[in-house]
Amino acid sequence: xxxxxxxxxxxxxxxxxxxxxxxxxxxxxxxxxxxxxxxxxxxxxxxxxxxxxxxxxxxxxxxxxxxxxxxxxxxxxxxxxxxxxxxxxxxxxxxxxxxxxxxxxxxxxxxxxxxxxxxxxxxxxxxxxxxxxxxxxxxxxxxxxxxxxxxxxxxxxxxxxxxxxxxxxxxxxxxxxxxxxxxxxxxxxxxxxxxxxxxxxxxxxxxxxxxxxxxxxxxxxxxxxxxxxxxxxxxxxxxxxxxxxxxxxxxxxxxxxxxxxxxxxxxxxxxxxxxxxxxxxxxxxxxxxxxxxxxxxxxxxxxxxxxxxxxxxxxxxxxxxxxxxxxxxxxxxxxxxxxxxxxxxxxxxxxxxxxxxxxxxxxxxxxxxxxxxxxxxxxxxxxxxxxxxxxxxxxxxxxxxxxxxxxxxxxxxxxxxxxxxxxxxxxxxxxxxxxxx
Numbered sequence: 001x002x003x004x005x006x007x008x009x010x011x012x013x014x015x016x017x018x019x020x021x022x023x024x025x026x027x028x029x030x031x032x033x034x035x036x037x038x039x040x041x042x043x044x045x046x047x048x049x050x051x052x053x054x055x056x057x058x059x060x061x062x063x064x065x066x067x068x069x070x071x072x073x074x075x076x077x078x079x080x081x082x083x084x085x086x087x088x089x090x091x092x093x094x095x096x097x098x099x100x101x102x103x104x105x106x107x108x109x110x111x112x113x114x115x116x117x118x119x120x121x122x123x124x125x126x127x128x129x130x131x132x133x134x135x136x137x138x139x140x141x142x143x144x145x146x147x148x149x150x151x152x153x154x155x156x157x158x159x160x161x162x163x164x165x166x167x168x169x170x171x172x173x174x175x176x177x178x179x180x181x182x183x184x185x186x187x188x189x190x191x192x193x194x195x196x197x198x199x200x201x202x203x204x205x206x207x208x209x210x211x212x213x214x215x216x217x218x219x220x221x222x223x224x225x226x227x228x229x230x231x232x233x234x235x236x237x238x239x240x241x242x243x244x245x246x247x248x249x250x251x252x253x254x255x256x257x258x259x260x261x262x263x264x265x266x267x268x269x270x271x272x273x274x275x276x277x278x279x280x281x282x283x284x285x286x287x288x289x290x291x292x293x294x295x296x297x298x299x300x301x302x303x304x305x306x307x308x309x310x311x312x313x314x315x316x317x318x319x320x321x322x323x324x325x326x327x328x329x330x331x332x333x334x335x336x337x338x339x340x341x342x343x344x345x346x347x348x349x350x351x352x353x354x355x356x357x358x359x360x361x362x363x364x365x366x367x368x369x370x371x372x373x374x375x376x377x378x379x380x381x382x383x384x385x386x387x388x389x390x391x392x393x394x395x396x397x398x399x400x401x402x403x404x405x406x407x408x409x410x411x412x413x414x415x416x417x418x419x420x421x422x423x424x425x426x427x428x429x430x431x432x433x434x435x436x437x
Contacts, residue, residue, distance in 0.1 A: 028215060032280040035220035039284070042220075043227025050228025056221020057285055063211045064290040067204055069164040071293040072314050073176045074201035079307030080180025081194050088421075089177065089311070096312045096417050100320040101356075103256070103409065107322040108352045110252055111329030118244040120330070121337025124390075169292075173314045208293040215277075219284025226286070226396055241334050241391065245398050248326050249405045257322075257412045264419050265426060268412070270433040274298070275411060279404055286396055288403040288410075292317065295411060302432050303425030304418040312417050316410035323405025324369050327398060328355040331373050335387035347382060369402060370395055 043050040080089055155170045157163040163171035183190045258268040272279070275298060278291040292313065299309045332351055336343055343351070355376050370388070377385045391398070418424040 028212065028277045029280050031216035032219050032277065032284060035216035035218075036223050036280070036284045039220040039223030039225075040227050043224045043229075047228035050224035053221040053228075054225040057218050057223075057225060058221075060211075060214055060218025060221070061285060061287060061290050063214070064208075064293070065167055067207055067211065068169065068289065068292050069167055069172050070200070070204045071208065071296065072169065072172050072310070073164075073179070074197050074204060075296060075306065076173065076176035076310035076314070077180040077183060078194065078198050078201060079305075079310040080177065081183040081190065081197075088307070089181065092308055092311050092417060092421060093315070095420050096315055096413065097319065099413055099416060099420075100316065103260075103322060103413070104320065104325055104356060105352075106256055107252060107325040107409075108329050108355055110248060110256070111326035112333065112348060112352060114244065114248040114251075114326070115330045115333030115337075118240075118247070119337060120241040120244045121334040121339075124338035125340060169289075169314050170318050173311075176310075205293065205297060208297070212294060215281045215284075218290070219281060222285045241330075242394055242397055245327065245330055246401050248330065249323055249401050252322060252326060253405060253408050257408060260412055260416060264412075264416050266415065266429060266433060271411065271415075272408065274302070274433055275407070278407060282403050282407055283400055286400045286403055288407040289317070291407065295407065299411060299414045299418075301428075302415065303428035304414050305421070305423035308418045308421060308423055309414055312414045313410055316413050317406075320410055320413055321402075321406050322409035323402030324372065325355060326405065327369055327402045328373055328376055331391060331398075332376060332383060335377075335390060336383050338390055339383070339387055341383055343382065351376065369399060 039050070039053075042053070154168075155174055157166070157168070157171040157175065160175060163175045183193055186193075253272075254268065261268040261271060275295065278294050278298070281291050281294075282288050296309050296313050299313065300306055329351060332355075333343070335341075355372070373388060374385060377383050377388065415424065415429075
């Protein structure tokens, strides 16, 4: 029987002792909170200057995106190459996708039901003829080119290097899985390659730690730009929609993911406390991609096996978008309510099914959530695409909430699949969550 490159079990990265007892002002979460507050203040009092701070946030996001490809590649390859049974790769992937579809369906229905109960668009009485659709033309053009066949073909890069050059997580994941499977099948001959990639993994995660020190600066620049450009006052006319959306996201995390967490054997509030640094960075930058390497590392520290983390987290970033799903169904209902359009039950069920597909097909597209919304409205023609103008100004504020919800959902999914595979170190999970409580 062919031997594998690695026989020893994969261990989680060591937990730095620096996080245990350090002054509060040196903690990353405190620095990020300070950066966010400073960004809001600068954006409110000096909006023109704040708008020029956009490069700070963009630069931080680019630094993180620069390292995502190598981190995903090294984690997935070493994880798969360390498996004793390659059938496990398909089994883990199948379980992850099954979980994603179940939870995604629940989140879509919650957005739909919540939109009916809270009725955020009631009383607007907007005449569709008064809306200027030119502001959303670009998003509509992107949505017209979103087809499932194109999406599936887009997962396959033209060259090995293209996947990393474009930073497409699904392309990188495909290349990594193939590389890991090939390396595993080489047996002892693959050991030197495995050792090299494992060493590179440590280097790339060290780079992540260096870049993470700039999180506060990145959050400051991104928040200052957002408030300076759109203004806090832009929230007021649509404050009800924003408030209802965040209430639904919070209920989904506490109730739905909380119930899943309880079944899995951990407390959702303790988990939220454990990833508070990552949540605050997402709050400041409105992007969950900027913490992908960090959340992968933290899931391993919680006791999840490296192969499961390497497969579930990157896949979840495209297939497990709980916050985006809530946003899609609630936004469509809001526009329909604001335009006094009644959707039948069959049309609403169609909406859920369409949103289930479009939420996957737009992954990797700039302004993905807004493009998903456009493509959904194009399939449900009773609600005019021009109605998207109503939420264009507040989309970024809602985008922050959906990104945070997506992050929590993918973290919980990783713990669930690890437990399902019986590869969750529950003692380590209890220690870590207890230490951060």
